[in-house]
Amino acid sequence: MGKPAHSVVPSGEEAVRGLALVALGYGVISAADAAVKWALPEVGPAAALAWRGLVGGLAVLIVSRGRNLIPVNRRLLALRSLLTCAISVTWYSAWLLGVSLADSYAVAAAAPLLMTLLAIPLLGERVGWRRWTSTGIGFCGVLFMLQPGGELWRWESAMLLAATAAMALTRIWTRVLTRTDGPYAIVFWLLLLHVPVGLLLLPFEVFWPAAGPPPLWPGALAAIALLLFGLFNALAQLLFARGFALAPISAIAPFEYTPLLWGIGLGYLLWGEVPAWTTLGGAAVVIGAGLYNVHRERVRRAEERAKLQVKGTHAVTP
Template sequence: MLGIALVAAGYATVAVSDAMVKWVLPEIGTAAAMLWRGLFGALTIALLVRGRIPRAVNRRLLAARCALHCGVTVLFYLAWHRGMPLADSYAISAAAPLLMTLLAIPILGESVGWRRWASTAFGFCGVLVMLRPGGALWGADAMLLLIAVVLMAVTRIWMRLLARTDKPATITFWLMLAHVPAGLLLMPVLPPPQWLPSPGTMVLLVLLGASNGIAHWLFARAFALAPVSLLAPFEYSTLVWGTVLGFVVWGNFPAYGTLLGAAIVIAAGLYNLHRERLRRRESMKEATG
């Protein structure tokens, strides 16, 4: 129950954080947003643990995940900067659990039965409904996000592996800190529209970094307490949060085709989680005789 509460709070927090970064992106740009997010996020985690950041155990995997996650952040920020609504981006990212089902085969050595193969194929039909030519999401931004979702699925699986060896504070602190050099490296390519943020924007940047750091700490803590199959359905709550925030702040509402495709993807993802629970229950019964 604690894991469920933490992950639900994490997804609500990250949705608010994403709304803040989408708001400030026109003023500061992608590279600066990454830099400030990473700086204030790392400081927040350091304050939460009173400066006692546990040493990383699986350093190679931690470094690889941090680098890959920075790439995910860049692609999402670019799409939001170009005007993609939050809810639309969350609808595309709903495909991440389906991709995790497939990527778990080579990365974790898991086996997938024909039912989950069929439901995953059905789910990707939902992605095609969302990204169909001439549809509301058809365009380069959606393709960028689709690449980001593939990378995000890998980072989620790697977080499952890291949770076995490293503390949530370690995983989150280094993830946030990695955004600082990544933002600096991107400055020449994606220079900020203005170098000095306004006072109001600076307040949002502090809140952005703090909320993002807290959200990722909640995720790491939740996945260390509860199985993925129990927590994964709450990821779809971001579509609700994104729709509400997008409508209230920007007056955006997803197209019906986007909502239909997202519903298909979510239904397939929930069925896969149901099959995974059944499979684990059967394996536990076999193990106990």
């Protein structure tokens, strides 16, 4: 599990296993989000960040037995970890300000579209007119969700959209990191950095809508929620790190949409949240565009493989 992803070329069976790990990871991370959303009114975003890093980092340290934790690509790992901290604080703040779980996930559905665009400069991928068109249609779906007078017509949505763009970048960076670093190193340093960042942000908790600076040590129920939050985060990040190393980005992208289903279910069960039809309609357009992009990526890959096979046949023909 500690081997860099580039050392072995994943087989078809391993790719399927990678997709299963990613699918499970999104379910686990959705449960983690529900747990922290439950505890946020009592502890605030900064304390939640510190709890995530402390509990999750210790869990990874125990599971890894302290092995394979030395990072190789330290600069990129540090940048990704800091950016993830900023994304987490943004999400926690939005939930604390009243954005529902499903609504935040609907905005996050734009991440695969942004990944398509970011893969051009970062991974050297080429995007044809069909994918440009579907990506444009997908962003029209985002605008439909954020239309004036709609449920998501609030400044927190713009904040979440910016965080979604940053999240798409971290997804690309995760793929790059798996070429040099194992999952334990990637996840351990990601979570560990949450502790000092959370502690540094504690003095600013007064700016969030809470009754004074929330305590680092909450009540019993909130403490249990935060423990589950940290453990689920560690598990989900390990699943992502391993899954991204085994499966191609184009195959993983559709699973980016499954948290919306988890968010609708968990939000309704725990808080009675029901998304507006504009949110669900816009999300459907975004998801449809994203799935079409995945289809076009698979077609393009198949065409490239066919051309290589033809060239190989001509090369061996006397």
